[in-house]
Amino acid sequence: MSKRPYVLASAAMSLDGYLDDTSEDRLLLSSPEDFARVDEVRGRVDAILVGANTIRADNPRLRSRSGPDPVKVTITASGKLDAEANFFTTGDVEKIVYAPSSVAHDLELPATVVDAGEPLDLHRVLADLSERGIERLMVEGGSAIHTMFFTEQVVDELQLVVAPFFVGEAGAPRFVGPGRFPQERMLLAETRQLGDVVLLRYLTGRAATDFTRLQEAAELAEQCPPSTTFRVGAIITDAHDTVLATGFSGETDPHDHAEEAALAKLGNDQRLAESTIYSSLEPCSSRSSRPLSCTQHILNAGIPRVVFAWREPDLFVDAQGAEQLRAAGREVVELPELAYLVRRANGHLPGVSEEPTS
Ligand SMILES: NC(=O)c1ccc[n+]([C@@H]2O[C@H](COP(=O)([O-])OP(=O)(O)OC[C@H]3O[C@@H](n4cnc5c(N)ncnc54)[C@H](OP(=O)(O)O)[C@@H]3O)[C@@H](O)[C@H]2O)c1
Ligand SMILES: [Zn+2]
Structure with missing residues (x-):
């Protein structure tokens, strides 16, 4: 299988599951607190994708005030896009339009137009984005786009916001339309109240496995003897998520x-070549x-893959673990949303607060 970016689907819907109403104006579903959150998420992804119909209906800018602007991406079958749309005219970033071969051929837009096959x-779109260096892709809808991404099973994370009112119009776009969706239950990784809306964060596939294993690694740190240095837990799993070994500091x-x-328990194990090491600390x-x-x-x-929660604060030495591993071609995944567990286990260290800082 070809490489693809980490795909984060993001949507706000009404209580009855609509993304919008049928009026001309865009329906405001999010709270101010949630708009600020979405802005931050945009600042941490490499690219944002919306469907051509969302560009025509909402004319979004798709920019971030809190981080660097992401690359903008859209998908169209008709090629009917206005070169004057905010999508093309705002932000000093690359804009990419994916279209079927027959349309891409003579589509003239102020963007990189890519032939994405027929149909x-x-x-192919995702493999191409990956080749262009896009590692994290945020998909902001609308309905047809979310339906396609979920039914093709290429979503790693869903950030779904529920607004406290009904739309109730049969012709309005739903979060997703009918389709053959994956049947597995997703992992509910977080719920968060933001003003009067609620954010539900779900993970699927390897993202769900990583979250669960890293949580377990962080909990292992509770077994560390009293210490004046870091209390850390680690788990090594094979390609099928079978645990090969665990370890904790001062074991x-x-x-x-x-x-x-953890590594000392394994020696020269063949399975390490396809393994992942989860460590609560970088x-x-x-x-x-x-x-x-x-x-x-x-x-x-x-070990080809390393997942950790907390970047080592420069308390004892200048930490460069993640950089060195990446430089050596290893995959490094950081889950800062679990860093609070590591801070909790290390409250004895100078300057480490147990409270999440975000
Ligand atoms: N609440 C939210 O979070 C949120 C977010 C985004 C959008 N929205 C709302 O959602 C509505 C838009 O949703 P929507 O479903 O109508 O449109 P959409 O998903 O934004 O875009 C659909 C369009 O994408 C292109 N497309 C989709 N699948 C394709 C495929 N397999 N091959 C080629 N092109 C493909 C087609 O473009 P062409 O028509 O050009 O061929 C299609 O018409 C708007 O009302 C907007 O306000 C809400
Ligand atoms: Zn170490």
Whole structure:
């Protein structure tokens, strides 16, 4: 299978599941607090995608005030897009239009127009975005686009906001239309009240597995003996999410780090070549207690994937674990939403507050 970006679907809907009403004007569903949140999410993704109909209906700018503007992406079958739309005229970023071969051929727009096959192939769109360096893609709808992404099973995360009122118009666009959707229950990773709306954050597939395993790794840190340094937990799993080993700091010796404690139980295991290591804290890149850092241990063991929650604050040394692992071609996934668990286990350290800072 070809590589694709991490896909984050984002939508706001009414209590009865509508994205909009049937009037000309765009319906405001989110609260001010939620608009601010969405703005921040936009600032942390590489690109935003909306359907051509959303561009025609809402004329969105798709910019972020809190981070760098994301690349803008749209999908069209008709090619009927106005070159004067805000999508094209605002923001100093690349705009990409995916269209079926027959339409892409002579479509003239102030954007990169890409032939996406005949008929348009969503997997080809995603592979192309990946080749262009897009690692995180936010999909903001509308209805036809969400339906396609979910039925093609290419959504990793859903951020769904429910607004406290009904629309009740049969002709209004629903969050998704009819289709063959995946049947598995998604993992509910978070619920958050934002003014009078509620955010539901769901994860699927590997994103759900990563979240669950990293939570377990963070909980392992509770087994660490009392310490004056970091209390960390680590779990190593194989390609099928079977646990190969676990470890926590100070497990057999006060100098043990969680990752090396877990790795020490495995030796030269073949399964490490397709494994993931979950560590509540970013793997250390230099240490005073022993010659090899955990980053070096992970590189030597050939572990291709590293997932962690909390970037090591520069309390003891200058932390560069994530950078070194990425530079060596390893996949590094950071789940800062679980950092509060790591702070909770490390409240004994100077300057570490147990409260989430965000
Ligand atoms: N509340 C929210 O979070 C939110 C977010 C976004 C949008 N909305 C609302 O959603 C409504 C728009 O939803 P919508 O379903 O009408 O439109 P949409 O999903 O934004 O766009 C649909 C269009 O995308 C293109 N498209 C979709 N699938 C395609 C495929 N497989 N191949 C080629 N092109 C494809 C087609 O463009 P062409 O027609 O050009 O061929 C299609 O008409 C608006 O009312 C908007 O306000 C709400
Ligand atoms: Zn370490």
